[in-house]
Amino acid sequence: MKKRFSVKNVILVYSIITFFVAAISFAVSFYFSRAVNLGSEEGDEHYDKYYVMITSEKDSDFWQSIYKGAYETGKENGIYVELLGDNLTKIYSDTELMNIAINSKPDGIIVYANESKDMTSLINTAASKGIPVVTVYGDCANSSRCSFVGVDGFKLGKEYGKRIVNIINDGSAWDPEDKDAHDHLDVAVLVDSFSDNNNQMLVWSGIQNAIETDNNTEVKINLELKYINNSSPFTIEESVRDIVKNSDLADVIICLNGTNTNYVYQTMIDLNMAGRSVVFGYDDNESILRGILRNNIHFTMSADTYKMGSDCVMALKEYSESGYTSQFVLADVTTIDSSNILKYISESGEVLHEE
Template sequence: MSNRKWSIGLVVVVLIFGYVLIRFFASTTKVDDLIHRMGPVKPAAQPAKHIVLIAQELDNPFWREMEQGAAEAAQKLGMKIDYTGPIRIDPAEQARLLEKAIAAKPDGILIQGVGNAEYDRLIAKAVDQGIPVLTVDADEPGSRRLAYVGTDNREAGRRMGELVLNHPGGSGRIGVIVGSEFADNQRQRLEGFRSVISTAAGYEVVDVRSSNISRIGAAEQAEAMLRQHGEIGTIVGFSSLDAGGIVEGIKAAGKEGVRVYGFDDLEATRKGVADGDIEASIVQQPLEIGGQAVRLLAQWFQGQKLPAQLFIPTTLLDRKSVQTGGSGP
């Protein structure tokens, strides 16, 4: 009888021990789970920085290429680019789009400087709201913009002047087509050009007209220029659509032997160089301008100090570089 009681007692002890062991492991699991939950929590992913790029003209090839450069850089940096601009060149519409962009409270804005007090006021408004503003293509130096990224336009104008003067047998009578008489970048290119031409005996800029950044406008102005000044032997275009239009204007005026120099690397310009209708073109790098502007904003977001100006060098498109499929230094 005592053996039976002893056996029952042993079973009870084993069952109690097993129960306690199970409870112990269960408690350990709960503690581990609690510790896991109380452990370091991964920070929530920061929302992508939102950057607005406002073009001078929405579908202008130069600005579309700049958009591409900005978008590629933004993708690598985890940012988002919103691209907008007037359908046709309209500084007042650019200002309205800037005001609209400020109201949307983006993390940064990229704009072309237009050189007027209203634009300066809007840039200041953005900065007061903590939105950094960078200018591209044309600067707004008197404003509170953070930095300028683009071509050194005076230097590009000087380079154009040197091209014209170095042409064998060049004519001293020169006509100039600018994209806009109000655009700061066009004014600076013309100033740089004049600074070189004025030093050469026998050379003179006899007429300056505006194409309103239109190939048709450039053609019309070149034709009118040649009909008024038949002695012009060289015409220079300072915006991307000018050179192709100038070639058309020369043909419409029935002139031959007029040398043409342009800006940028559009298909019509490259074809004109290949065909011998255009001597050469100063080529900007809008892809690089857009990319560098976005990269500067990324540095600013990280607390780094930025240069007031970041000049992107130009290259030269001439017959030799067209034949090799690129552009020279």
């Protein structure tokens, strides 16, 4: 009893209390310092370079995939790649975005270009200010861009042409119920009406070339260009619907981008016209793959978009380090049809959600 209140014990009690308070304080400060960090989690990283990517179709899967490739490759190399205009309240056109990019002085620009004068001049301005520009998917050949990363449109066209001849040969080009003698085949190629991009013209040439050289049948192939009004995102769907609803529907419809493929496929299903025409698509988004699985889309072609994005970054990096890089970097194109779709899905890791 006497011992209980000795100075030593009192100091012990004091130490315990102080320890308690200190422990609680520490816990509290730890808890709240964690809350502070929530505000700026990514800000700690540091990058050496800053590239911007410009496209007017930034929300599409195709472009998102390219951006993903660019972003991840950039990150590995200490480069931050931004999809310009993504956070802005206003929607800017690609030339406006180019303007913004030039004035923001990034270390490099990746742009979905076209052959227009404005674009050429902007690319030249950027190059004159020491900002290297890589065009992707759409080229601007007359500008001082350092490299083009994309698909070979002519080669693409030849593949479409070959497939047309193939379906004539195996008889699947026409509706099976249509027993009439077939001496001609109508082929409609859907192209964007507002485009300074000559890529679709290259495809068109490729198709023509393939048909001329490969068509060894009696069947006459009537190629026709159908223009899609793409002046605004809403007009595309209307244009496609007009074409599909037309009683004089072509036997084969060739779509040159993912958006058009989707609209054609969806419209045919909506109008209960699936199977009336053979659809050749482009791109490998989920909806298109599902169309192939259901035999509503004959086949589609898909570029390795992730690698395209990655190639853009590597080309810019190479250019800024050594002063030169390849003028063309062509991406691999994969053909997907009912024979290889399951393999493709399992390899690419795509997941098809049930509708």
